[in-house]
Amino acid sequence: MKRRDFIKIVGSSALLMPMASPALLTNSRILDFDKWNSFRLTYEVNLPAAGKRARLWLPIPNSFDSGYQYTQGSNWSGTASRAQFTTLGQRKFPVFFAEWNGEGKRQVSVQSIIKTSHRAVNLDYYRHSNNTSIPSNIRPFLNATRTIPVSGIVKDVAYSIIYDESSTTVDKAKAIYDWLVDHFQYDEMTRGSGTGDIKYMLENSKLSGKCVDIHSLFVGLARSIGIPARVQYGIRMMESQLHDSIGKRADISHAQHSRAEFYLNDVGWVPINPADVCKVAKFENREPDDLEMAYLRERLFGAWEMNWITFNHGQDVQLTNSKAGKLPFFLFPHAEIDGRSQDSLDSENFSYRIVSAELIGTGAKF
Numbered sequence: 199m200k201r202r203d204f205i206k207i208v209g210s211s212a213l214l215m216p217m218a219s220p221a222l223l224t225n226s227r228i229l230d231f232d233k234w235n236s237f238r239l240t241y242e243v244n245l246p247a248a249g250k251r252a253r254l255w256l257p258i259p260n261s262f263d264s265g266y267q268y269t270q271g272s273n274w275s276g277t278a279s280r281a282q283f284t285t286l287g288q289r290k291f292p293v294f295f296a297e298w299n300g301e302g303k304r305q306v307s308v309q310s311i312i313k314t315s316h317r318a319v320n321l322d323y324y325r326h327s328n329n330t331s332i333p334s335n336i337r338p339f340l341n342a343t344r345t346i347p348v349s350g351i352v353k354d355v356a357y358s359i360i361y362d363e364s365s366t367t368v369d370k371a372k373a374i375y376d377w378l379v380d381h382f383q384y385d386e387m388t389r390g391s392g393t394g395d396i397k398y399m400l401e402n403s404k405l406s407g408k409c410v411d412i413h414s415l416f417v418g419l420a421r422s423i424g425i426p427a428r429v430q431y432g433i434r435m436m437e438s439q440l441h442d443s444i445g446k447r448a449d450i451s452h453a454q455h456s457r458a459e460f461y462l463n464d465v466g467w468v469p470i471n472p473a474d475v476c477k478v479a480k481f482e483n484r485e486p487d488d489l490e491m492a493y494l495r496e497r498l499f500g501a502w503e504m505n506w507i508t509f510n511h512g513q514d515v516q517l518t519n520s521k522a523g524k525l526p527f528f529l530f531p532h533a534e535i536d537g538r539s540q541d542s543l544d545s546e547n548f549s550y551r552i553v554s555a556e557l558i559g560t561g562a563k564f
Contacts, residue, residue, distance in 0.1 A: 231316045231318055236313050237435045240554075241552055242550065243305065246304070246535065246548075252297070255517050260291065260508055266504060270311040272310040273308075273309055283295075286528070289511075291510035293517075294308050317501060319500045339461060345396065346396055348421045351401055352396060356419040371462075371470075374420055378405075383406040384476040384477045390454070391455065394411055394414030395414075413456050426461035427461070433455060433507060434453040436505045439505070450553065457469060471501075514526065533548060
């Protein structure tokens with residue numbers, strides 16, 4: 199079955215395409231997992247002069263104990279009446295906040311330094327254990343959110359994919375991943391990075407969109423059958439070693455990109471990236487079962503190419519002092535003027551530029 203032939207979901211069986219050996223691919227590019235990259239991320243924001251009070255929130259890079267990404271500090275300059283680097287919620291996601299009172303120029307520049315290394319979890323040696331206890335700090339990643347329900351049609355679709363309930367957690371996660379790669383259609387016309395409204399997608403048999411859509415689908419399907427999962431929201435910082443269409447350099451104002459993870463007992467969080475498999479398939483005009491796609495499909499289950507940085511994995515995010523209510527996720531700059539939210543994708547009325555630079559020694563490579 200081809201992705202575009204997909205019409206009815208509920209009650210259908212999962213079709214798992216055969217995997218080609220990387221040995222069949224003569225030009226496969228290999229990531230160097232010992233190499234560290236250093237980046238400078240720069241936001242340059244100009245808000246409209248209308249209204250009496252303006253507020254701005256920016257997602258900024260996070261650090262992780264697992265060691266594949268950490269930050270080395272941030273600074274800001276501009277005309278804000280007050281500004282601060284702070285955190286959001288119990289999980290302490292980093293955020294920059296600025297406020298302007300009265301008339302005048304509303305401009306700010308924020309810079310962060312980040313180091314990353316390519317990330318992979320070798321599942322070849324994983325052995326399933328009978329330890330099914332999920333740590334208390336991981337259990338919230340089984341819960342429903344506003345755009346990611348875990349019951350009803352979501353659970354029905356998940357069980358139509360996982361037809362063998364005795365399968366291991368890895369087998370179930372891989373079945374969902376393969377099903378999405380086989381059926382999801384990357385749509386470059388989707389606004390932003392997608393909405394992640396998985397109930398709408400499933401009820402209307404519209405498995406198309408961008409990274410937030412497919413990764414929200416993975417998370418919802420996984421959670422509905424008891425696998426903790428989450429979306430990580432971030433941005434591409436440089437060209438890809440794997441394919442030209444999944445990297446970006448210099449002006450990255452429209453390079454926002456999400457990834458996904460699922461939790462495996464005795465291993466931890468396992469990275470996956472089905473969105474980029476679908477994106478390459480679209481831009482190369484290939485089906486996901488094409489032999490030339492097999493290496494990428496296999497490589498991005500259990501690995502992330504860290505030409506990308508992550509901001510947070512927040513869902514239903516309440517920004518401090520915001521009048522907007524809870525955001526489904528926090529990926530784009532958010533601004534409010536006199537309590538009214540500005541459209542972050544409307545470049546004529548909400549102007550910002552995001553720039554990446556690769557740091558080499560004491561210099562930068564643009």
